[in-house]
Amino acid sequence: MAGRNIQAARLLGPLAAVAENPRLRGPALGILLAVLLIAPPALGSYATVILTNAFLYVVLALGLNIVVGYAGLLDLGYAAFFAVGAYTVGILTERFGVNFWVTLPIALAVAGLAGVIIGGPTLRLRSDYLAIVTLGFGEIVRISARNMKITGSASGLTGIEQPWLFGWHIATPRDFYYVFLLLAVLAVFISVRLAGSRLGRAWLYVRYDEDAAEAMGIDRVRVKLAAYIIGAMFGATAGAFFAVNLGAISPESFSFNQSVLILMAVVLGGMGKIPGVILGAFVVIIGPELLRAAGDLRLLIFAIFLLLIMLFRPSGIWPGRRAGR
């Protein structure tokens, strides 16, 4: 087990090298991707599951990164969007027998709508109020899932069917490894494209100086709402595949701690820096595995780590400035 942990930790090596020399970024990414593609047979089931989980968190963290890292909005209830995706798919497939691939766009739409409902009236608020509102929203979603019949109450939903894709039944852990790897790659691709776009720059303008951004003709509420909706869709996508991967979901998967963990990935790696956020996602998933011996101290170690990062290196562990430069 320990040997496999070290193996997982070594995957961070090439990522760090990329930071040293931006010219190596392309080839290094290619090699990394190739390694991840051929790795599963060598990994064994434990490492496969851990890495799959890490890919899931890459998607979640990159989604939250758009909200926190780009638009500068502190969202403490991001797990709500993760839940919306998971429950939409869970309920529609399990209770109504709808095909997974049909429920996926519905989940995205519902999450987008949830983003508008919560974001529309609140994005004008001061940033700390917004943080609390999102926290409250996250708890409302979790408690509602706990108390409603259609969501299966406290025990949640079980027996969510695993999807078929052109005759391929996505069922084994290795299948899901590839599915989540693809999702993570897609999330990175979309993040990079957005970061270098008109909308991506607008997020940064608003984040650095709202008044100056308004004076430049940027509608800050609209731009923030766009970040919120896109972030929500990332979360919902992750939730949808999370539901079919596990086959069962319960409210406790979408607690405040979940939101905090995703936020930790973003902050530890480096807000607004795509490679940093990817690294952060791996750290929050693989870190606790490496710290297994520490027992109850694991979360404390992480919390202290987060505090130290904020005090001494608020730009995160990833070296260099924001991505896309």
Place this chain on the structure above:
Amino acid sequence: MSLSVIIAHQLVNGLVLGSFYALVALGYTMIFGVIKLLNFAHGDLYMVGGFVGFLALSAISGVVGSGWGGIFLAMLLSMIGVGCLGVLIERIAYHPMLHAPRLSILITALAVSLVLQNAVLALTGGQYTAFHTDLGFGGIHLGPIFISYNQMVLVATAAGLMVALEFFVTHTQYGRAMRAVAIDHDMCRLMGIDVSAIIGVTFFVGTALAAAAGTMAGAYYGSLWYFMGFLIGLKAFTAAVIGGIGSIPGAMLGGLILGLLESFGTQIPGIGSAWKDVFAFAVLILVLVLKPTGLLGKSEQERM
């Protein structure tokens, strides 16, 4: 039970709940006043206050017993100890960040909250800790309504602390300086006020009030848990916002209003105890969206 009895009963419950909310809300509002920071760790300091009060009581109960006398003493010790912890947190974590972007200081506050929670989690193994006291179950009957002595002592203690705070803020040099710092740091420096020291005093007082509430809540409900500060932190923040953040009478008023709203809200058919937190969060969101300045808060300069 007749409707009037239910109302009277919920009035008492609401007052007790509201006293806790108000004490915790006061710290939020005072700290927000002087450094414009939403101290996410405040609810956790309430939790730590409960544990410190429990430890203090365990240490002294052999001498003073664990009735209200012992609990008062334990509460005072907890207020002093946790008040110092509050000052320490301010010096280590918030002070260096006062001029950093708001996002950074908010995340720092969240990190402090997580450190406190997980430190207690590690120490207690995540188990509930029983808070043993010798408090009786006596009380008085006012017609069909029963009010326990514990409830009366608790509300009276909270009221006493609030009166003491009001005196501190309006009649002492530190209190007046605190109100001045809340208005303008630079002006205070020009007037020779040690802003940094006043921020420290504010953290001490605000945190001590949360610790008092934590100890009393532990004694009243009979148990402690590392996560108990999370919900009350949120609700106390709601109370502070209802009253108008930065306003001390507002925090007291907001605490009572929220306590009453919650205890009556759970009586509304269809809400019930399973939905009572949703009810509180819904109130929070509605207040923030519709009237972010609260009942007694000052509105900020009009801007589009």
Place this chain on the structure above:
Amino acid sequence: MSENLLQLRGIGLAFAGHTVLQNVDFHVAPKAIVSLIGPNGAGKTSLFNCITGFYRPQRGSIVLDGAAMHALKPHAVTAAGIARTFQNLRLFREMTVLENVMSGMHCRTRSGAIGAILGLPSQRAEEREIAARAEECLRFVGLEEALWQRDATTLAYGHQRRLEIARALATRPKLLLLDEPAAGLNAGEKQDLIVLIRRIRDEAGIGVLLIEHDTGLVMQISERISVLDHGVMIAEGSVAEIQSNPRVIEAYLGQDDGEADFDL
């Protein structure tokens, strides 16, 4: 006389019962260079903030080229054709010079998330247009290419001032508002600024309205001057008219702080 580019009528603004602007009438003719002067605290920047939508005046109307501005939000005012700079520099920190200027093109372009993710041809064309316009504006204000990839806030102060003007020009305004553009500049830079303001009007055909304390610069460049005192517009006219206006002289002499250096 042709219709004014900007027309303010009866502007009234108060904060918490305290009157800041009182029944202010004001106009800028097309392609004019107009200065707004007045003692400290006269309400000049408040008037700027009303024009640019940052404050909503309780009374009065603001019309740009026949379109009402007074109910619009700041970004909509900018989109309608009024750009501004800030009294204290407000550049986007941690972003390059070029990225700063690109912000001005936001309201002149359309593509959103989907275009960016798919890399649609229209989006790519728009990105090229944004970059080209930004480069054009940077060249116009005289910031050479070597500086474009630098962090904006690492530029020399005078360059940062010009960068703010370039950023405002990138919004393709009809009217440019400059809030104390000469503050902190040395004599040579002030001369460059005068040349730049004239070029903005002559070559780009943009009307310029400035708030400025440097009276020498104001007298040199302005075609019309308006004087604000205690929230009231006390005079409007040519340079010569203002210099000989007794109310203006009184307003400046009656001032007891160090700002009474209005040499007439």
